[in-house]
Amino acid sequence: MRLGRIVPAVLVGLAAAVSLAFLLLPVLGIFVHTTPRHLLSQLGNPVAKDALVVSLKTSALAQLAIVLLGTPTAYLLATRRFPGRSFAITLVELPLVLPPAVAGIGLFTAFGHMGLISTNVPFTQTAVVVAVAFVSSPLYVRPAIAAFEAVDPDLVAASRTLGAGPVRTFGRVVLPLARAGLAAGLALSFARGLGEFGATIMFAGSLQGVTQTLPLAIYAEFNQNFDAAVAMSALLVLVSVALLVSLRLLLSWRSSSTTSPFRFGLSTSG
Amino acid sequence: MALVLDNVAVPLRAFDLRLSLEVEGTVALVGPSGAGKTTVLRAVAGLVRPRSGTIAVGDETWFDCRTDVPVEERAAGFLFQDYALFPHMTVKKNVEYARKGAGDDYLERLRIRHLADARPRELSGGERQRVALARSLARDPKVLLLDEPLSALDAHTKASVRRELRELLAGLDVPTLFVTHDFEDAAALADRVGVLADGTLRQVGPTAELVSRPADPFVASFTGANLLRGHVAAAGNGVARVRLEDGLIVSTAEPAQGEVVLAIYPWDITIGPDPPHDSALNVVSGPVRTIAELGNRARVGIGPVTAEITTESVRRLGLQPGDMVHAAFKATATRVVATSTP
Numbered sequence: 001m002r003l004g005r006i007v008p009a010v011l012v013g014l015a016a017a018v019s020l021a022f023l024l025l026p027v028l029g030i031f032v033h034t035t036p037r038h039l040l041s042q043l044g045n046p047v048a049k050d051a052l053v054v055s056l057k058t059s060a061l062a063q064l065a066i067v068l069l070g071t072p073t074a075y076l077l078a079t080r081r082f083p084g085r086s087f088a089i090t091l092v093e094l095p096l097v098l099p100p101a102v103a104g105i106g107l108f109t110a111f112g113h114m115g116l117i118s119t120n121v122p123f124t125q126t127a128v129v130v131a132v133a134f135v136s137s138p139l140y141v142r143p144a145i146a147a148f149e150a151v152d153p154d155l156v157a158a159s160r161t162l163g164a165g166p167v168r169t170f171g172r173v174v175l176p177l178a179r180a181g182l183a184a185g186l187a188l189s190f191a192r193g194l195g196e197f198g199a200t201i202m203f204a205g206s207l208q209g210v211t212q213t214l215p216l217a218i219y220a221e222f223n224q225n226f227d228a229a230v231a232m233s234a235l236l237v238l239v240s241v242a243l244l245v246s247l248r249l250l251l252s253w254r255s256s257s258t259t260s261p262f263r264f265g266l267s268t269s270g
Numbered sequence: 271m272a273l274v275l276d277n278v279a280v281p282l283r284a285f286d287l288r289l290s291l292e293v294e295g296t297v298a299l300v301g302p303s304g305a306g307k308t309t310v311l312r313a314v315a316g317l318v319r320p321r322s323g324t325i326a327v328g329d330e331t332w333f334d335c336r337t338d339v340p341v342e343e344r345a346a347g348f349l350f351q352d353y354a355l356f357p358h359m360t361v362k363k364n365v366e367y368a369r370k371g372a373g374d375d376y377l378e379r380l381r382i383r384h385l386a387d388a389r390p391r392e393l394s395g396g397e398r399q400r401v402a403l404a405r406s407l408a409r410d411p412k413v414l415l416l417d418e419p420l421s422a423l424d425a426h427t428k429a430s431v432r433r434e435l436r437e438l439l440a441g442l443d444v445p446t447l448f449v450t451h452d453f454e455d456a457a458a459l460a461d462r463v464g465v466l467a468d469g470t471l472r473q474v475g476p477t478a479e480l481v482s483r484p485a486d487p488f489v490a491s492f493t494g495a496n497l498l499r500g501h502v503a504a505a506g507n508g509v510a511r512v513r514l515e516d517g518l519i520v521s522t523a524e525p526a527q528g529e530v531v532l533a534i535y536p537w538d539i540t541i542g543p544d545p546p547h548d549s550a551l552n553v554v555s556g557p558v559r560t561i562a563e564l565g566n567r568a569r570v571g572i573g574p575v576t577a578e579i580t581t582e583s584v585r586r587l588g589l590q591p592g593d594m595v596h597a598a599f600k601a602t603a604t605r606v607v608a609t610s611t612p
Contacts, residue, residue, distance in 0.1 A: 157317050158354035160341035162368040162409055172367070176358045 027237055033230045042231035050209040051217035051232065058125060058213060059193050062132035063140075066189055070141040071182070075174070078148035089145070096138045100198025103135055107203040127204035128211050132193040140182075140189035147181025148174065180250050187247040191240055271328040273314065273413045273445040278323030278333075280313045282306045282469065286321060289471040291464060293413075296439050296446040297474075298456035300492060301466035307449035308351075310466075311415040314447065315348050316341035327412045327445070347411030347444075351418045353402035355390035361401050362386040368408035376404040380438075396427045403438065414439075416448035420455050432458055453477075454607045457497045458531055465489045481536065482569060482576040483562050490564050495533035496575045497607065502526050509551070509601055514574060521551040521601040531607050536578035538603035541570055541595050543587065550598040558593045572597045 034042075042048065077089055095103060107130060111119045121127050151174050159169040175182075197215045204211040206220060214232050221229040273293040279286045287306040291297065299307045312318040314325055316332065316339060325333040332339045355364050361382065362373040377383040380400040390398060399419065406414065419435060420428050436459055439446055450456050456463045457477040464474040465488070473485040477497055484490035500514040510526040511519050522532055540546070545553055559571035561584065568584045570577050577597050589595070 152354065154350050154352065154354040155356060157312075157315075157341075158348065158350055158356075159367070160317070161315050161344075161346055161348040162405065163342050163345075164367070165340070165342050173356060 030230055030233050030237055034227060038227065039231045039234055042225075042228045043235065045225070045228050047208060047212075047217055047221060047225075048228055048232050048235075051212050051214045052235070054125070054128065054209065054211065055194060055213040058128040058132055059190060061129045062136065062193050063186060063190050065129070065133050066137050066140050067186065070137055071144060074141050074144035075148050075170075078145045079153075092141050092145075093138050095135050096142075100135060100196070101202060103199040104131065104202025107131060107134060107199065122203055123205045123207070123211065125204075125210055128200055128213060131199040131203045132196045135196050135199050136189040136193035139192050140185040143185030143188070144178070144182050147178035147185070150181070151177045184247055184250050187243050187250070191243045194236065194239060271412065271443075271445060273447060274324070274326045275310075275314070276324040276326075278310075278313060278325060279321040280306065280309050280318060281321060282309060285469045287466075287469045288323075289464075289466070291447075291471060291474065293445040293447045295461040296448070296459060298460035298463045299447065299449045299466050300451065300453055300456045300463060301449075302492075303451060305466045306469065307451075307466055308417050311348070311417055311447065311449055314344075314413065315346045315415055316344050317348075330412070345409060345412040347406030347409050347414045349399075349402050349406055349414070349416040349419055349448075352422055353390075353398045355398060355401055355405075357390055360387050360389060361393070364390070364401055365405045365408050368405050369410065372408040376408045379407070380404045394427070395423045396431050399423070399431060400434075403435075407442075411444060414442070414444050414446040414448075416446065418450055419448055420450065420452070435459060453493050454495065454497075454533060457495075457533075458607055463493070465492055467492075478574075478576075482560055482571040484564065484569060486564070490567070490569065490578075495535050495605075495607075496539075498532045498534070498574055499529070500532070501529050516574060518554065518574065520604065522604040522606060523601045524604065524606045526606045533605045533607045534575065534599055534603055536569060536576050539575060539577035539597050539599045541572070541577050541579055541583070541587065541589070541597050543593075543595060545596045546598045548598075549600060551601040552599050552604070554597045556594070558589055558591050558595055561589060561591060570595075570597075575599075 043052075073092070077085060077092070098106070107127075108115065108122060110116050111121050111130065113120070113122070121130060155173055155177070156169055159173045160166075164172065195215055196213070197219070200211070200213060201216055201219075206212045206216040208217070208220075212220065214236055218229045218232050218236075221232070275289060275291045275293075277288065277290050279288045281287075283304075287309060289310065299310060301307055309318055313320050314332070319338065320333060322335065323333070324331065331337050332344050356367065359367065362377065365376050366373040373386065374383065377386055380403060382397060382400045382404065385393065385397060385401070390401065393401065399422075420432055423431055432455065439459060448459065453463070461476065462474055463477050463480055465472045465480065467488050473480060473489045477493065480489060480493040481496055484493060498512070498514050498520060500512040500520065502510050503513040503519065504511045505527070509521050509523060511521050512526065512530055512532060513519055520532060540550070545555065554573045554575055556573040559573070560569070561571075562569040563581055563584070566581055567578055568581050570579060570584070570589065572595055575597055587595075
């Protein structure tokens with residue numbers, strides 16, 4: 001009788017301990033591999049420095065493009081009912097399930113020299129921006145749709161009856177109420193974009209100082225300078241953790257600042 | 271100034287609603303849910319586009335076959351059923367959203383200045399309604415549109431809010447259209463009441479007229495009670511005596527003071543050729559004013575009240591307009607529905 005209660009409890013506790021240790025160890029490994037001082041000095045090497053600059057620049061541009069194009073798209077999909085809407089939403093989510101290598105091939109057949117729209121983009125820094133934007137956009141647009149859908153339509157109607165046009169209504173009512181959801185989506189999209197590997201290496205290559213982002217540099221240094229690879233990994237871990245923490249803070253702030261329900265799926269791959 | 275809806279057709283889920291209505295003072299639209307009451311308000315505000323017809327306020331046309339003034343350019347104060355206060359703004363910011371610098375003025379008018387810095391979620395239902403009203407009024411509306419203004423309130427708050435709303439509307443010179451599913455709310459607040467069902471406006475008129483001469487059985491079933499306005503002349507022994515405007519005294523078993531409105535259902539009133547000698551405290555004597563037959567029932571008007579009796583009783587008593595009769599009802603059959611401040 002007592003054993004019947006203790007055994008399952010022990011098993012559950014054991015499973016949880018194994019899971020958490022499994023998740024923690026690789027991250028811990030990166031930080032105990034070398035001393036912090038050594039890590040810092042490795043970050044001074046030109047490969048790491050160039051990769052950091054390329055990563056930050058391309059990520060910033062990609063996220064800017066996602067916000068500028070994705071926000072109106074999400075608002076349209078959230079507030080209008082039109083034929084083909086569910087097809088459009090599926091399209092928005094497609095990069096989530098597409099293997100990154102396939103995304104890379106797809107970008108080639110679309111924007112390569114022989115592509116549907118022939119351009120000189122492949123193997124340039126623009127190609128990195130395009131690959132990152134393509135792969136990480138659903139992580140912003142999906143929560144953005146949910147955030148806009150959660151804004152009570154009566155509040156929008158109220159704003160209009162109080163003399164505010166559509167633009168003022170969007171700026172003063174819709175955006176402030178959806179803001180936390182949008183910011184959370186952006187954090188996810190940014191984290192996913194920063195780690196982008198597959199589509200980038202196929203569509204943009206791995207040219208130091210031009211298209212070599214941190215994940216590509218880690219892969220390149222893996223065989224030549226393992227310490228530098230570990231140092232760059234540590235840097236990416238720190239950035240990811242910082243994003244995750246700010247996301248949690250945003251979500252707890254959101255729940256106390258608005259009353260609208262908001263859900264989204266955490267899903268990163270590749 | 272008046273709000274005029276001329277042959278306006280608005281699309282509802284299953285059918286089109288068609289109506290013509292002139293709103294001066296306060297007009298209530300009542301009807302079962304799904305009758306399209308709210309859609310009418312939304313059409314006036316510009317939130318729903320009618321299929322056809324004309325909507326005009328004074329000499330301004332808001333909608334016709336050539337015109338469709340955008341929502342934000344129609345000066346319509348809209349009170350939403352759940353008040354639709356902006357949750358991310360303080361009370362004062364909510365009001366100033368309608369007009370900058372108007373916050374204090376309107377908060378003062380609605381006696382909620384002390385709530386200026388509160389957030390909507392910290393307010394009670396009655397307070398929220400006042401904020402929403404202050405916000406709509408700060409817009410300086412040419413028309414007020416109230417969507418179920420009392421339905422979000424609990425019974426206790428409802429009575430006092432109804433009284434306040436009544437005083438507020440009386441002090442405004444703005445045509446007001448409000449919708450409710452509660453005939454008593456309509457009667458307490460509106461000068462005229464329109465009954466909406468199955469896509470048409472069945473009847474519009476003062477409440478007494480709807481009760482005494484309902485156009486059809488639906489209106490009869492929907493317009494519940496006789497509503498008698500008066501003031502409490504004396505109270506004691508658990509019974510208050512209310513002197514009506516025409517001098518008649520009616521006793522009520524409910525606590526009452528000052529100006530009151532009493533509700534008595536037509537089916538709680540009996541009619542006879544002789545004064546009754548029973549427990550009923552209230553007897554109204556006079557000639558039969560009207561007899562309106564609706565199927566197996568008849569509405570019979572005597573003095574200020576209307577009774578509902580079976581057509582069989584009408585035949586048995588041989589009732590004809592002009593006959594002297596006595597209508598009786600118990601003090602416990604009366605209810606106080608609206609009280610103004612003493």
